[in-house]
Amino acid sequence: MKVRVLEILECWELAAGYGHRTVVLVEELKAHKGELICFLGPNGAGKSTLLKTVAGLLAPLGGAVYLKGERLEKVSLKERASALAVVLTDRCLPGLLTVFEAVALGRHPHTGLLGKLSRRDERVVWESLRLVGAEELASRFYGDLSDGEKQKVLIARALAQEPEIMILDEPTVHLDLQHRAGIMSLLLRLCRxxxxxxxxxxxxxxxxxxxxxxxxxxxxxxxxxxxxxxxxLTAEAVSRLYGSGVGEFDPVTGAVELRLPAEGPLVFVVAGGGKGAKVIRALAKRGYRLACGVLPENDVDVFVARGVGAELITVPAFAPVGKEALELARPYLKEAQAVVDTGFPLVPATEGNRTLLKWAADAGKPLFSLRSEGFPSGRRAAGLTALLQMLENLFASA
Ligand SMILES: Nc1ncnc2c1ncn2[C@@H]1O[C@H](COP(=O)(O)OP(=O)(O)OP(=O)(O)O)[C@@H](O)[C@H]1O
Structure with missing residues (x-):
């Protein structure tokens, strides 16, 4: 469904912070109706401070927030409460309220002084519980819920407010994978x-x-x-944001490989066609230094190998493994204390990698293969567990 484009909230020259300390500065930010805007940054970057200022819970130290064209501090509390719903991370609600009562608190801007719920209010509360998948929690005490369940109830309470704007600080914290995905798709659906x-x-x-x-x-x-x-969100931007020590962000898969300390023996991993990714990860976690190749630049194994900080020998995408690449690989192969054939596809383009394995065998390198059939190279490992054990035995006896 198409939504009408309208600037609902704007920030101009906004300085957000505490006392005299500006924590974060935003020159200009315009949010339209139906948009989902995510603040991303490391711990202490100022995301919560910014969200609280946008929500009107903290006064700006400079500049201003405008709600539908009006300076937020001039908007009455009642109007703010019906336009803006806020879900913060502290999850504080009286524990002795039932979940239904807790979510019904969200109807306050709409109910009379006594807070009596009309039929419609009750319907909205049930609908909000349904949207977050928490209907079955309705009669439980809020205080008895798990952190993830509390999070859902707080989002339901915000929904019950029927706000135009929702502000959520880390809404996915404490949620398992399924509910994380669920909350994100719910929020996108609410926008749309x-x-x-x-x-x-x-x-x-x-x-x-x-x-x-x-x-x-x-x-x-x-x-x-x-x-x-x-x-x-490029690899460079993510490493600028979080520092380069965490490992490389791969914008294709959206994953971050962990860069772990590698001080062990050098293992040359002959990979390709995605056969190397889990081997590379498993070896990196055990502290082996790694060299990987020869891989086409677009191979998924490249993202993992680069992410864990392995030495990499690559060829352009779709190019065969040629002489030049083999010469680049040779010194690593020479230095390697073990070589692993991951079972990369045996196609004409990977002919060069078979040469690498042959060089390793001719040089008498300890050579292990995860290949179940076909090209014979070295000792066969029945799986990753077996391979790790074989390498451990090799280096224990060294
Ligand atoms: N009530 C407060 N009074 C003074 N300084 C505060 C207060 N709350 C937060 N800060 C400081 O403001 C800075 C930004 O904190 P904020 O909580 O906004 O960061 P954040 O990006 O949300 O971090 P996190 O990802 O760790 O939650 C930090 O240096 C923090 O110590």
Whole structure:
């Protein structure tokens, strides 16, 4: 469904912070009706501070937030409460309320002084519980719920407010994989179908890439960029945001490989066709230094090998493994204390990799193969567990 484009919330020269300390500065940010905007950045970058300021819970230290064209501080509390719903991370609600009562609190801006629920209010509360998949929790005490269940109830309470804007600080925290995906698709659906504008903060870069439409990268008090996650979240941008020590972010899969300390013996992994990824990961976790090749640049094994910090010998995508690449691989092969054939596809383009295995065998290198049939090379390992054991035995006896 198409939604009408309207700037519902704007920030101009906004300085957000505490006392005299500006934590984060935003020159300009415009949110349209039905948009989902995600603040992404490392711990302490200022995401929560920014969300609280946008929500009007913190007064700006400079500049202003405008709600539908009016300065937020001039908008009455009642109007703010019906336009904006906020879900913060502290999850504090009286524990002795039932879930239904807790979600019904969200109807306050709409009910009279006594807070009596009309039939419609009750319907909205049930619908909100249904949307987050928490209907069956309705009669339980809020205080008895797990953190993930509490999170869902708080989102339901915000929905019950029927707000135009929802502001959520780390809504996926404490949620398992299924509910994380569920919350992200729910929020996107609310944007699309109900025209609600959502501001949220996230820690998961993959979720920002896969589940949000617009990201604002917050780093050391500044906005590094804002726009489509598909365009902004490059490996360079992510390492600028979080530091390069964490490992490389792969914008294709949205995954971050962990860069772990590697001080063990050098193992040459002959990979390709995605056969190397899990071998490379398993070896990296055990501290082996790794060299991998020869791989076409677009092979999934490249992303993993580069991510874990392995030495890499590559050829351009779709190019065969030629002489030049073999010469680049040779010194690593020479230095390697073991060589692994991952079972890469035996096609004409990988002929060169068979040469590598032959060189290794001729040089008397310990050679292990995960290949179940076909090209014979070295000792056969029945699977990854067996391979790891064989390598461990080899180096234990060395
Ligand atoms: N109530 C407060 N008073 C003073 N400083 C605060 C307060 N709350 C947060 N800060 C500081 O403001 C900075 C930004 O904190 P903020 O919570 O906004 O970061 P964040 O990006 O949300 O971090 P995280 O991802 O760890 O939740 C930090 O240096 C923090 O110590």
């Amino acid at each position: 179908e109900k025209g609600i504008t959502v501001f949220l903060s996230l820690h998961e870069v993959d979720l920002a890439l896969k589940g949000t439409a617009y990201v604002v990268l917050v780093h050391e008090g500044r906005v590094l960029g804002m726009g489509l996650p598909e365009e902004l």
